[in-house]
Amino acid sequence: MEHIRNHRSVYAYAALFLVLVFAVAMPVGLAWAEDAPAGAATEYRDIPGMGSRNLIWIVAQQHLLLAGFVLGVPIFAWVCEIVGVRTGDQRYDKLAKEFTKLLTSSYATTALFGGILLFLLIGLYPKLMNYLSDVFFPSFLVYCALFLLETATLYLYWYGWDSMQGSKKGLHLFLGFLLNVFAFFIMIVPNSWATFQASPVVIAEGSMWARAWAATWNPTWWPVNIHRLIANVVLGGYICGAYAGLKYLMAQNAEERVHYDWMGYVGNFIGVFGLLPLPFAGYWLMREIYQYNQQMGITLMGGFLSWLFILQAMLIGILFVGSNYYFWLGIMHRIPGSEARYRRPILAMLVILLVCLGVWMTPHSLVASLEEARKMGGTHHPLLGVFGVMSAKMTVSNLMILVTFMSFIMYWRAGKEETARWAKVAKAGQGVLLGIAVVVVVVLGVWGYFVPAITRINYFSTTQVLVVLFVLLTVTPLTGLLMKSARTTTEMVWGVMPGRAGYVLVLNAVMVILLMTLMGYARSSSRVHWHVYGVMQDTSQYAYSPALGYAAAIMALNTFLFCLLVAFIFWVASMGGEKKGGPTDTAHTKAKDAASPAVGSAPAASTGHQ
């Protein structure tokens, strides 16, 4: 145990060192900041070398990622707590508590970065902040009030966990609900500031409250709210998965392996649960952007940001494949005897996913030399060019969602036998529904090539989305009903997943974080050289949007910093739990060679509800 602690100390010191370097470097940089000529109002300040924009970029990104985590975890924890109450399985309650413990330290870190960001914005972009303060001052007050309520509720929720068990559990659940309600409002208030910058509305004369309210209700506010809400659930789930994956790899005995294997499963499950509807929310947001301003939509999808969406496709594709792969590993390793049964469908699903990913990643115009372009007859390849258009991409993204959903259902059913009399009919019905959905999605996708774009966007794509949503919303409860009365034929064995399962969980989390950084850059760059689109122009030396390669390097740096930060928070939070002997650290018996898996209901944390 001693050497583990030594390792931990080294990591902690390294993380602390980074934070300190950052904290010291910032004021020094600011001391060099330039100011406006005497007599003129300062519009911008700069930090030589690093540049004010890069600093804002890094701090804002860390704050946003932490905020996503802090808002996603309460949803995750609350859902786990409810599942624990409903099923009577104490592991869910312990898992919820374990993650709520993280909230206290991560909440403070998020607020710290929020404060740093605010001071930097006021100092480096005074012109913009003056304008936004003038428009949004009332909502600043609301934001402060919400923070007070959220903090008080969080303290009650966390510190009252043990005392609010038994008959008071309902009150504790209500506190969890309140925590999420306040967290939701804490998210949507600043969303209004950011979305106003992208899609400002004409602000009529009126009281300051009326002006703030009008600016808040801008066209992209609700699409962003919904998109971020779902994305936070995804982030919370996958970070939980990554934490479990790391701890699984570092596990010292069978008990730890069992616990973290199960935790990884829950994290991945919640991540996928959020991931499936996320593209629909993204589609809605994109539609609203197009309706608000064609120019902005075109800048995103057809202008200099168009290649960004190829990268987005790559990241989402890896995330889908990674999530499916984890499900498949689970089927193969946790459910003895299922390998022979599921090998072929898994192979088929893998091929479909890879083909879909290939189509999704095909660019509309290819990078080609003049000679190559002449041979192709233009920048559009005669065959690949067909896959580069939206009709093909909408079709494959819907198919990937359906395949992932099938993996999820397959995993749910594995090792169980339905006992309900209507099971056969229900399963046949589900199969038919899934088949029809696939046919409809493909037919509309192909048909989309032969109709005007407006028809495809308004009717065909929307129908594809609705059909897939319908399948998700009907097959899930039906399978739930079937599984309620199902008989377990093969007990699930926890703690026997290969090491690569842990790495897949980490990879999935990295993909989600990268996606958030990538789309943050897209959202910000879609405003091009405007602080507030069409209203306040960026006249600083950073009024340009950097090329994708440079931006990707900053995104990678941000992702790495965030991973270090989260690791630090997890480490700090785990220090308190070590002495208490919580679920994470119950395994003090140092059975390094204890590879015996947990089967059936042998150890306390062995079998799980699928």
Added chain:
Amino acid sequence: MTEVQLLQTIGMSVIGVGGAILLFVKARFVRVMAFVAMVLGAFSLVALSVPQMASMPPAVEKIDVASIKEKKELAAIGQKIFFSKGQCALCHTIGSSEGRCPDLKGVGSKLTREFIYESLTQPQAYVYMDYEHEGRAKFFPAKMPHINKKPIGLNNNEILAVIAFLQSMSGEEVTINLSELATPSSASSEGRKAL
């Protein structure tokens, strides 16, 4: 070494160091962070391999009315605006049917300058489904923005220059007289009346 080359070198170095850690270091946490770094390095390399386009703010090109001696100079300025500040080419094509909006080939000979001016400044005033299009009427997904308002915000001189370009590239005589251009002193009183 260019910026892209420098970033590529950093990306490859990160992958190399990450790979070495995975091969030789046993500490799990360090291995996982090395794996994360390798993934991020690979991501950066992919992003560096696609076309590198930065979005620069439009150049502030002030038309020096006094320096324009011929109509073809005005048309040349209009061409610059068409492909830069005006952002016309983001949607419109000239001689290709692949655009999001009508192809503008020959538009200067098909439409009067008054009609073009109105189409630029009041795009919803009169909408053709598709002017002089053979076969079924064609729908376009993109709507024309007000070109004289933000975010594009061309001034009157710039709009006239674009019209001159459209006429010129259609093989028509440019009907914009240089005297119609607003000089700084007359800028406030000029405008539609120039037409």
